[in-house]
Amino acid sequence: MAQVTFPDHFRSAIGDVRETRIDAANYRDLVIKLKENWPQLAPLLERTAVAIDGQIYQDAFIEPLNPESEVFFMPRIEGG
Amino acid sequence: MAEAVEYKQIGSSPVRPDGVDKVTGRAQFGADLMLPNMIHGKVLRSPHAHAKIKSIDLSGALAIDGVFAAISGADFPGGVPDGEVSGEGGGTLDDVAKNIMARDKVVYHGHAVAAVAASTPHLAEAALAAIKVEYEPLTPVLDVVAAMAEGSPLVDDENFTKLPEKPANPSNVASVGKLERGNLDAGFAAADLIIEREYKCPMAHQGYIEPHACVASMDETGRGTVWCSTQGHFEFRAATAKILDRDMADLKFVATEIGGGFGGKTVVYLEPLAVLLSEKAGRPVKMAMSREEVFRATGPTSATVARVKLGVKNDGTITAASAWIAYEAGAFAGAPHMPGAMSIFAPYDLENFCVETFDVLVNKPKVAAYRAPGAPQSMHAFECALDEAAQQLDIDPIDLRMVNAADEGTTAPYGPKFPPIGFKACLEAAKRHPNYNAPIPAGAGRGVAAGFWFNIGMQSSAEVHLNENGTVMVIEGSPDIGGSRASMCLMAAETLGVEYDSVRAQVGDTESTGFCNVTGGSRTTFATGMAVTQACEDVIAECKKRAAMTWGVDADQVEWEDGRAVPGPGVNADVKPLSLADLAGSTAKTGGPIQGRASVNAQGAGASFSLNFADLRVDPETGKVDVLSYTAVQDAGKAIHPAYVEGQMQGGAVQGIGWALNEEYVYNDAGVMENAGFLDYRIPVASDLPMISTEIVEVPNPSHPYGVRGVGETPIVAPLAVVTNAVSRALDHRMTTLPLSPPNIVAALEDN
Numbered sequence: 001m002a003q004v005t006f007p008d009h010f011r012s013a014i015g016d017v018r019e020t021r022i023d024a025a026n027y028r029d030l031v032i033k034l035k036e037n038w039p040q041l042a043p044l045l046e047r048t049a050v051a052i053d054g055q056i057y058q059d060a061f062i063e064p065l066n067p068e069s070e071v072f073f074m075p076r077i078e079g080g
Numbered sequence: 081m082a083e084a085v086e087y088k089q090i091g092s093s094p095v096r097p098d099g100v101d102k103v104t105g106r107a108q109f110g111a112d113l114m115l116p117n118m119i120h121g122k123v124l125r126s127p128h129a130h131a132k133i134k135s136i137d138l139s140g141a142l143a144i145d146g147v148f149a150a151i152s153g154a155d156f157p158g159g160v161p162d163g164e165v166s167g168e169g170g171g172t173l174d175d176v177a178k179n180i181m182a183r184d185k186v187v188y189h190g191h192a193v194a195a196v197a198a199s200t201p202h203l204a205e206a207a208l209a210a211i212k213v214e215y216e217p218l219t220p221v222l223d224v225v226a227a228m229a230e231g232s233p234l235v236d237d238e239n240f241t242k243l244p245e246k247p248a249n250p251s252n253v254a255s256v257g258k259l260e261r262g263n264l265d266a267g268f269a270a271a272d273l274i275i276e277r278e279y280k281c282p283m284a285h286q287g288y289i290e291p292h293a294c295v296a297s298m299d300e301t302g303r304g305t306v307w308c309s310t311q312g313h314f315e316f317r318a319a320t321a322k323i324l325d326r327d328m329a330d331l332k333f334v335a336t337e338i339g340g341g342f343g344g345k346t347v348v349y350l351e352p353l354a355v356l357l358s359e360k361a362g363r364p365v366k367m368a369m370s371r372e373e374v375f376r377a378t379g380p381t382s383a384t385v386a387r388v389k390l391g392v393k394n395d396g397t398i399t400a401a402s403a404w405i406a407y408e409a410g411a412f413a414g415a416p417h418m419p420g421a422m423s424i425f426a427p428y429d430l431e432n433f434c435v436e437t438f439d440v441l442v443n444k445p446k447v448a449a450y451r452a453p454g455a456p457q458s459m460h461a462f463e464c465a466l467d468e469a470a471q472q473l474d475i476d477p478i479d480l481r482m483v484n485a486a487d488e489g490t491t492a493p494y495g496p497k498f499p500p501i502g503f504k505a506c507l508e509a510a511k512r513h514p515n516y517n518a519p520i521p522a523g524a525g526r527g528v529a530a531g532f533w534f535n536i537g538m539q540s541s542a543e544v545h546l547n548e549n550g551t552v553m554v555i556e557g558s559p560d561i562g563g564s565r566a567s568m569c570l571m572a573a574e575t576l577g578v579e580y581d582s583v584r585a586q587v588g589d590t591e592s593t594g595f596c597n598v599t600g601g602s603r604t605t606f607a608t609g610m611a612v613t614q615a616c617e618d619v620i621a622e623c624k625k626r627a628a629m630t631w632g633v634d635a636d637q638v639e640w641e642d643g644r645a646v647p648g649p650g651v652n653a654d655v656k657p658l659s660l661a662d663l664a665g666s667t668a669k670t671g672g673p674i675q676g677r678a679s680v681n682a683q684g685a686g687a688s689f690s691l692n693f694a695d696l697r698v699d700p701e702t703g704k705v706d707v708l709s710y711t712a713v714q715d716a717g718k719a720i721h722p723a724y725v726e727g728q729m730q731g732g733a734v735q736g737i738g739w740a741l742n743e744e745y746v747y748n749d750a751g752v753m754e755n756a757g758f759l760d761y762r763i764p765v766a767s768d769l770p771m772i773s774t775e776i777v778e779v780p781n782p783s784h785p786y787g788v789r790g791v792g793e794t795p796i797v798a799p800l801a802v803v804t805n806a807v808s809r810a811l812d813h814r815m816t817t818l819p820l821s822p823p824n825i826v827a828a829l830e831d832n
Contacts (some may be wrong), residue, residue, distance in 0.1 A: 028488060
């Protein structure tokens with residue numbers, strides 16, 4: 001199961017939960033399962049960046065996950 | 081994976097395609113366009129930093145002959161525009177709409193309250209004077225720490241800090257951020273040396289030379305065109321359409337040449353006003369800000385207060401680090417506090433750290449992105465603390481950073497493990513640089529600091545057309561701020577195997593090319609370059625098909641070498657290679673014009689690290705600082721056009737030096753900026769500085785076909801601390817509050 005780590009700004013939706021493990025074949029499945037567990041996460045997941053195994057995605061969609069994958073949600077970076 | 085390979089075009093530094101037009105004055109910037117029957121728009125701005133608007137009467141302006149239109153907040157659609165804006169702190173489009181034209185309240189001095197369009201600029205100014213606005217002044221709050229205090233005047237009565245549970249009372253804190261790892265108490269307990277200080281950075285403006293400007297020409301059906309100086313005409317179109325509740329398909333946006341942006345031209349100010357005025361007037365409307373308006377009403381970057389604690393062992397190993405940083409957002413939420421939090425410790429492999437950041441409303445202009453938003457302020461604090469530790473431990477400051485340096489596989493403070501990065505390579509290059517090995521001039525101090533920025537990808541589109549004679553036209557949707565057309569031509573030439581001179585590039589408008597996100601985030605050479613490369617590969621694939629058709633072989637029997645289709649192994653040896661010109665000349669017979677296109681949402685942007693150092697001398701009597709030498713070392717991944725990469729490094733260094741030495745907004749107690757012009761807001765000029773020495777490090781980004789990382793933002797991050805550290809060492813007195821201007825240095829020495 002993928003190791004999922006939430007950032008501090010997700011606290012508004014999920015309280016003090018900082019980590020979880022999710023069995024998902026790809027990012028889309030992972031998001032579906034996160035929304036099932038925490039429906040209030042939905043708007044945050046719409047506008048978040050995510051690092052999957054070290055690779056940062058501003059807009060992940062169907063990126064594959066494996067049982068050892070590390071998923072870090074993080075604020076979007078845009079820059080100037 | 082990109083390897084360090086020899087290229088034929090990439091890595092050269094040809095003259096930019098727009099260079100001649102710019103040096104001859106032929107280039108068309110935002111305010112240069114003239115249209116038949118065009119009139120001129122001007123904005124009436126608030127004389128108060130904080131006040132309720134009791135009434136606005138436009139009739140006096142409209143009664144003047146030659147005044148064609150006047151608008152106020154009442155002319156904007158009701159409801160809340162849905163969406164968020166680009167840029168670090170984000171913020172909502174509703175806030176943008178209220179920022180470009182106040183509704184029931186003004187929240188900073190210079191806030192727009194009305195606008196007019198008249199036959200001449202002078203008549204428009206006379207019309208502004210005829211508008212009557214009745215205000216009820218409120219107490220402004222101008223300091224970030226004061227704004228956080230209980231009982232402070234509220235910028236927005238409806239602002240509640242975003243927390244898991246809604247606070248009982250509103251405050252000026254819009255949001256908070258936190259990153260932490262390990263055990264701070266244990267880390268600090270293990271330290272041999274603790275450094276603990278408070279650092280301050282002032283508000284600073286991007287200082288682009290070209291003020292905001294646009295021309296809008298709307299017709300009777302609600303359709304029209306807007307020419308504007310922007311970092312992203314697609315996103316300007318979307319913002320304008322949403323704020324005015326229009327169909328974006330009715331609006332064509334054209335990006336003019338741009339005289340600098342640095343993040344400040346990623347948000348709209350004038351464009352929706354010009355569209356409204358043009359519709360009401362039935363004529364094209366030009367709007368151009370004065371420099372004073374740019375200072376009073378467009379986004380600077382945040383002033384900050386940062387409290388840092390650092391624990392270090394005698395060998396230089398960092399055992400723990402903590403930071404508390406308050407960022408001014410201006411009058412609407414959206415300071416770049418989270419990127420600041422994510423950046424502050426990024427160059428280092430730390431076991432124990434915590435950083436807390438705050439997005440704080442004050443009665444000043446809403447901040448906008450400025451090169452590496454949020455990072456210069458946070459990293460200034462930590463890099464200064466590191467330098468003080470190095471000095472106290474008598475360790476070379478580069479060596480101290482090397483002891484703690486992040487590398488491939490290090491877990492970044494913001495979560496993921498780093499892919500290949502070039503921080504250690506930058507440290508090594510700086511350590512062996514001749515300037516670093518030269519003796520420090522007598523009486524001078526040498527400052528050292530690191531820089532970092534994430535860089536981003538996002539969406540880009542490009543089309544590549546093969547002209548009838550075999551030359552190549554590249555159409556991209558990214559406004560060219562720093563020479564990107566030259567870089568696109570180089571990547572296209574390299575991919576196609578042709579000479580740079582046979583490729584031209586053009587920035588398409590919103591109706592002539594596919595969507596592109598803003599030119600920002602150091603993303604254009606990376607992401608749009610990826611689109612251009614893929615579009616060229618599309619052209620090559622089509623050319624190979626056409627050659628196969630010509631030769632009567634299968635396409636997979638054709639190869640592409642040096643800009644020509646050549647027969648693969650086993651094909652009749654009499655077949656002659658076909659150049660792009662040959663293939664272009666026969667398109668009528670082989671299937672029509674040849675073009676390639678690509679749209680990408682580029683992932684895998686590579687972080688760029690830097691190490692800067694400088695020698696500065698301070699006159700202790702006058703406080704004047706002379707920069708004797710400055711050296712910037714940065715990882716570019718791969719420098720497509722090395723001269724422009726060096727230009728980015730030099731420009732960022734100069735902007736950072738200016739921020740550190742002189743730039744600041746001086747407000748009086750009423751919240752009025754007292755230095756809203758380049759005479760009193762002092763940015764460096766050429767005679768102030770030596771040539772900035774550069775060394776480009778190239779650790780290729782494996783996610784880009786040519787190894788590009790993006791270079792535009794990292795250069796401004798290190799200079800603030802470089803300057804502070806050099807001045808501190810020169811004076812043998814730790815300076816903590818920027819700018820290090822003559823009066824501030826003299827005052828600090830007198831206090832000491």
